[in-house]
Amino acid sequence: MTADSKGTNENVLSVRGLKVDFTTPDGDVNAVKGIDLDVKPGETLAVVGESGSGKSQTMMGIMGLLANNGRVTGSAKYRGKELVGLPLQGLNEVRGSKITMIFQEPMTSLDPLYTIGRQIAEPIVHHKGLTFKQAKVRVLELLKLVGIPEPERRINSYPHEMSGGQRQRVMIAMALANEPDLLIADEPTTALDVTIQAQILDLLRSLQKRFGMAVVLITHDLGIVKHFADRVVVMRRGEVVEKGSIKDIFEQPKEDYTKMLLASEPSGTKQPPADTAPIILEGRNVTVDFAIGGGFFFGSNTAFRAVDGVSVRLKKGQTIGIVGESGSGKSTLGRALLRLLPSGGHYHFGDKNISSFDRSAMRPLRRELQLVFQDPYGSLSPRQTVGEIITEGLLIHEPQLSRTERDKRAVAALKEVGLDPAARNRYPHEFSGGQRQRIAIARAVILKPKVVILDEPTSALDRSVQGQVIELLRDLQKKHGLSYVFISHDLAVIKAMSDYVIVMKNGKIVEEGQTEEIFDSPHQAYTKTLMAAAFDLE
Missing domain, CATH: 3.40.50.300 (P-loop containing nucleotide triphosphate hydrolases)
Structure with a gap:
């Protein structure tokens, strides 16, 4: 001691x-x-x-x-x-x-209206009595310490422009600023x-x-x-x-x-779909650029390519796991495949060419293309009960349902994700992070979609509950023929859940293949580094 x-x-x-x-x-x-x-x-x-x-x-x-x-x-x-x-x-x-x-x-602790440089500088100025110029030096030092790439550029980024992992590191920098x-x-x-x-x-x-x-x-x-x-x-x-x-x-x-x-440890394997299984979602040569404007400290307008020429073909009943370090473009790729942000490339959903679909044209397809967010608290309205949250999509896509029928669907969805149906009368802040993650999954599956993109769906869950959620997702997939894109940094979960793996770095695919092949015989040095780090922490 x-x-x-x-x-x-x-x-x-x-x-x-x-x-x-x-x-x-x-x-x-x-x-x-x-x-x-x-x-x-x-x-x-x-x-x-x-x-x-x-x-x-x-x-x-x-x-x-x-x-x-x-x-x-x-x-x-x-x-x-x-x-x-x-x-x-x-x-x-x-x-x-x-x-x-x-x-x-x-994401719920960072102000969306201020750059991360400004937010880290504020408490330093307040508690240490430094000027903002002096604080800028300390901010850059902290960003480097917590592993934020290109801190001179990122100091002017807003929270929504950073990956979940990068936002977590910003929070760590803020917490450590005053020793x-x-x-x-x-x-x-x-x-x-x-x-x-x-x-x-x-x-x-x-x-x-x-x-x-x-x-x-x-x-x-x-x-x-x-x-x-x-x-x-x-x-x-x-x-x-x-x-x-x-x-x-x-x-x-x-x-x-x-x-x-x-x-407790994620276990089991996912068998790939038949070779004859149809392609349900495809993105070819996907590119996503973000405009980076001048920030609080300095900077001029520039463009940052988050996804660079990536192609993905998802079959019916397949689970594609996407892995890579924070900021590699995993989550951005998932949103691009769902046409949720401006992007280049060619996109097909089933037999529909959706490359030119705007927001209005995509709306009828939204119930079939669902997304479970990485940060469930940020995507759950604090003013709505859990029951209202998970049935909100039904109001739009199945307006003929009565309130009683929607409530029955909410009860069933909560049971499917392992939550007490009485939870529908409570609010998101009354639940743990892991419970909120299950609420987010219930909101997606209640619409009975064909494709679900899961962005770190088990990141906030302990190992024992991770296993339960993996089994739940497997059962739903088998029952409804669902297709998943499973985005995660947790390689144990990816191994248990996916039948095909894509490894990303700096917006590009560095390696891809069947799950067994990637885990047992990785070819690229970057993939080997990820595997070695995961094994060391076990």
Whole structure:
């Protein structure tokens, strides 16, 4: 254990009897049920458990960041100072300087109206007393530290112009800017590919050692926990079921639940469709360019090619996995195939040439071409109940259905994705990240589409739930003859889910082929690097 900067060994954070409750139309939801935990100076404490176990809500309660219908009771002391019940002014003296938090879903934490350079500079100017010119130097340094490519250009980018992984790294840069005493990292590598995961973890470890910073790591990825944490707290249904050192938890777990988590891993294989299966969606020579305008600091109008001459042919019943590092063009390609953004190339859906289809012409096809977004919270309206969200498409595409019939379809869809039908009366903020991801899947499948593009659909899910979702998607595919484009940085999930794999880098395809061929005998150095990084983190 490392002594803190004050020269004492007192706990950085001491939590006793902490409870978090939410008031809902169906009664109170007890998200956290009186837990105890301690964070020691300089250590990394991992908090693990399935989606909905209360991991994130525990820390949100401590930080005073619960939604309006949430309340926290009990005790949470930062170096002896009680945080529960502390007035906002007192909390603000601690938050952002002494304790910072990296959130699970960065798109909802970044202002869409400001460049990422401006957003990182603001807290530096406020807390450190620097000028914006001085802050610009620090911003570039932070962007380089967290692995953002071309930081001099990206400093002028807006959040929507960056991939999910890049936005996550921006959040990490913001959290580390003021060298906090305690960093709460809520799934900090969820949206990152395996090579960048390793870089980010090395970065956090080096900063932790340099500043004596304590870290609370909230994650479902036990591979990361094993390599990065000192101690582990295992949570289930709002309670702590087991805690101990890394050695104790991984080598001698006492509880069956902990053993189940350690044994969970995506498995199985996807058989390819018959050679005679028809092509249902095709994009030939797909190109996507983004205009990059002048930003807060500097820059002139330029064009950035995100997808460069890529061709994809998706058969009925096939699952194509697309892998590559953050910013490789995976998600942009998926949106181009659905004709959701301006792009060049030739496109066919079934026997229809949709290359020249505008927004109006594509509208009747939307129910058959669905997309599950990487960031479910950003795509779910906070003002609508889950039932309203997942049946919204029915209002447009099946207007003849009565309200009762739509409700029945919502119940069925929620059951299909493993959620309690009563969830349809609740709002998105009342769910964990993993539960919100399943809501997003329910919204897509309720329309019974022919093609679903899944953009990191399991990125926020723990391993045990990943397996359930994979089985769900397989069952839906078999039952309805669905075709998937499965975009992910998680190679274990890609291997279990896909029958064909495309590897992308810098907007181009560097390798493609049958799943078994790509995983067992990759030809390109880049593909081999991805495989090696994934294996090292297991």
